[in-house]
Ligand SMILES: O=P(O)(O)OP(=O)(O)OP(=O)(O)OC[C@H]1O[C@@H](n2cnc3c(O)ncnc32)[C@H](O)[C@@H]1O
């Protein structure tokens with residue numbers, strides 16, 4: 188079985204490899220066709236679906252997976268949110284959301300100005316490429332849940348649904 192993951196981000200690739208250990212996993216930096224920084228649950232979910240569909244268009248013999256991070260307001264509070272989508276050979280689309288955690292209120296002005304969370308995180312932590320490592324989720328959970336682990340859970344939700352609906 189071949190799986191195409193629509194990203195070059197190592198946390199996303201590693202999460203797919205962990206949950207599909209017997210598959211050959213390839214990565215393609217496909218467009219999400221949403222903002223670089225999705226700003227709602229809906230836009231983040233759509234980005235994941237668009238990536239998964241783009242993956243099977245590029246590689247029609249594979250299953251496509253899209254994983255997308257975003258931010259969203261709940262009332263006046265800004266949360267990190269995450270979504271995943273799996274598209275199979277019959278073009279059935281399975282979706283699942285991942286963890287949400289509150290971001291510091293001090294992030295709101297930069298993020299509403301259009302600065303990406305990845306860049307805000309690097310400045311905040313004085314580290315490089317937090318997005319490719321522990322992620323915002325790792326930083327703000329004191330490394331109890333890192334970005335790969337968070338996406339592992341999302342990919343499990345995708346694989347499980349895909350298996351369930353294919354045996355029934
Ligand atoms: O190469 P891709 O797959 O696009 O990976 P990415 O790190 O850019 O991740 P997303 O596009 O899914 O996320 C959209 C934006 O939100 C940022 N982001 C989302 N979750 C994050 C996290 O846990 N830590 C740091 N930045 C995050 C990310 O860096 C982008 O600026």
Ligand SMILES: [Mg+2]
Nearest residue numbers: 219223224256
């Ligand atoms: Mg991105």
